[in-house]
Amino acid sequence: MNTTRGYTATKAELMNRLSKIEGQVRGVARMVEEDRYCIDVVTQINAARAALDKVALGLLDGHVRHCLVGGHGGPDDPDLQAEELMGAVGRMISR
Amino acid sequence: MNTTRGYTATKAELMNRLSKIEGQVRGVARMVEEDRYCIDVVTQINAARAALDKVALGLLDGHVRHCLVGGHGGPDDPDLQAEELMGAVGRMISR
Amino acid sequence: MNTTRGYTATKAELMNRLSKIEGQVRGVARMVEEDRYCIDVVTQINAARAALDKVALGLLDGHVRHCLVGGHGGPDDPDLQAEELMGAVGRMISR
Amino acid sequence: MNTTRGYTATKAELMNRLSKIEGQVRGVARMVEEDRYCIDVVTQINAARAALDKVALGLLDGHVRHCLVGGHGGPDDPDLQAEELMGAVGRMISR
Numbered sequence: 001m002n003t004t005r006g007y008t009a010t011k012a013e014l015m016n017r018l019s020k021i022e023g024q025v026r027g028v029a030r031m032v033e034e035d036r037y038c039i040d041v042v043t044q045i046n047a048a049r050a051a052l053d054k055v056a057l058g059l060l061d062g063h064v065r066h067c068l069v070g071g072h073g074g075p076d077d078p079d080l081q082a083e084e085l086m087g088a089v090g091r092m093i094s095r
Numbered sequence: 096m097n098t099t100r101g102y103t104a105t106k107a108e109l110m111n112r113l114s115k116i117e118g119q120v121r122g123v124a125r126m127v128e129e130d131r132y133c134i135d136v137v138t139q140i141n142a143a144r145a146a147l148d149k150v151a152l153g154l155l156d157g158h159v160r161h162c163l164v165g166g167h168g169g170p171d172d173p174d175l176q177a178e179e180l181m182g183a184v185g186r187m188i189s190r
Numbered sequence: 191m192n193t194t195r196g197y198t199a200t201k202a203e204l205m206n207r208l209s210k211i212e213g214q215v216r217g218v219a220r221m222v223e224e225d226r227y228c229i230d231v232v233t234q235i236n237a238a239r240a241a242l243d244k245v246a247l248g249l250l251d252g253h254v255r256h257c258l259v260g261g262h263g264g265p266d267d268p269d270l271q272a273e274e275l276m277g278a279v280g281r282m283i284s285r
Numbered sequence: 286m287n288t289t290r291g292y293t294a295t296k297a298e299l300m301n302r303l304s305k306i307e308g309q310v311r312g313v314a315r316m317v318e319e320d321r322y323c324i325d326v327v328t329q330i331n332a333a334r335a336a337l338d339k340v341a342l343g344l345l346d347g348h349v350r351h352c353l354v355g356g357h358g359g360p361d362d363p364d365l366q367a368e369e370l371m372g373a374v375g376r377m378i379s380r
Contacts, residue, residue: 011317011318011320014317015314015317015318018310018313018314018317019314021310022307022310022311022314025303025306025307025310025337026307028303028340029300029303029304029307032296032299032300032303032344033296033300035296038344038345038347038348038352039348039369039370039372039373041344042341042344042345042373042376042377043373043376045337045340045341045344046341046376046377048337049334049337049338049341050189052310052330052333052334052337053188053189053334055313055330056327056330056331056334057181057184057185057188059317059323059326059327059330060181060184060323060327061177061178061181062323063323063324064176064177064180064181065173065174065177067323078160079160081159082156082159082160083156084324085159085324086152086155086156086159087324088324088327088328089152089155089184089187090152091327091328091331092184092188092327092331093148093152093187093188094145094148094284106222106223106225109222110219110222110223113215113218113219113222114219116215117212117215117216117219120208120211120212120215120242121212123208123245124205124208124209124212127201127204127205127208127249128201128205130201133249133250133252133253133257134253134274134275134277134278136249137246137249137250137278137281137282138278138281140242140245140246140249141246141281141282143242144239144242144243144246147215147235147238147239147242148239150218150235151232151235151236151239154222154228154231154232154235155228155232157228158228158229162228179229180229182229183229183232183233186232186233186236187232187236189379240379243378243379247371247374247375247378250371250374251367251368251371254366254367254370254371255363255364255367268350269350271349272346272349272350273346275349276342276345276346276349279342279345279374279377280342282374282378283338283342283377283378284335284338
């Protein structure tokens with residue numbers, strides 16, 4: 001009986017992905033350290049960023065599924081719920 | 096008694112924004128036609144794109160508010176609802 | 191003998207794409223007008239946005255090819271050139 | 286006398302930023318581990334992503350400044366240079 005927030009089902013998967021992303025960021029730092037060709041470093045950064053996007057989408061998916069549609073967690077007021085979610089989506093898009 | 100989809104309240108506003116965006120795109124075409132400096136053209140494109148993003152966010156906001164939270168329109172199955180919404184958000188982010 | 195800015199070669203192509211994008215934006219307005227399902231409208235907006243991105247990349251490509259690498263047009267100072275280009279790229283990314 | 290690739294000047298700064306981003310990613314993993322509210326986790330992810338974008342832009346800026354405009358490093362052929370740079374920019378935009 002717990003009060004997890006919606007992405008419990010894939011929590012292990014999210015943790016795995018984040019641990020992999022941490023390694024990707026370390027890899028980017030190593031490339032910079034070694035003066036690797038910048039275009040190649042940027043390619044690695046894009047990979048880390050795409051992986052972060054996927055984690056964020058997984059979290060939002062869980063949020064929509066459990067908090068909004070399922071009615072568990074988050075603000076009670078539907079307008080606040082929508083505002084909060086769209087705020088997060090808007091910040092992802094216009095970064 | 097109508098079956099509008101959630102963004103009726105701001106329909107006039109959305110129409111206004113889209114008409115302005117159409118003008119922005121025409122303005123970009125005029126700049127290309129006149130061989131204007133490319134950096135300036137790209138700046139105008141970014142303005143049109145940001146305006147399109149705002150329209151998309153307005154539509155999704157209405158969708159979340161009325162279809163998901165409010166339970167009007169869209170698929171009945173909560174899982175399908177979440178999937179559909181996140182699909183749209185995902186396509187906006189990883190364009 | 192003209193002073194075009196680097197994307198002349200594909201000017202007709204860019205004009206074509208922009209004219210198509212204008213039509214896409216009009217199509218989005220029509221969908222909003224007809225109260226079409228918001229997820230479908232957002233899909234159309236994404237198509238227009240992706241097309242705008244492609245035009246912007248085409249313009250920047252011409253800019254890099256002719257102004258920066260080729261040394262025609264734009265500021266003379268290499269630092270200003272880099273700053274101007276990266277400003278444009280940065281605004282495209284963090285819109 | 287070295288053959289670094291263009292962002293040497295800010296190498297320490299880039300390393301600092303990357304080390305901070307690594308910490309941010311670890312912080313996100315901790316939030317997921319602790320079942321923190323998903324909207325808050327997404328906010329943290331956005332911060333890490335924006336920081337990654339800034340590193341990528343810093344690297345590309347160095348690339349443009351030294352390799353393209355300055356003529357040090359990268360392919361010799363101007364067309365290949367432009368293609369390579371725009372490929373990297375395009376992948377950042379349409380991730």
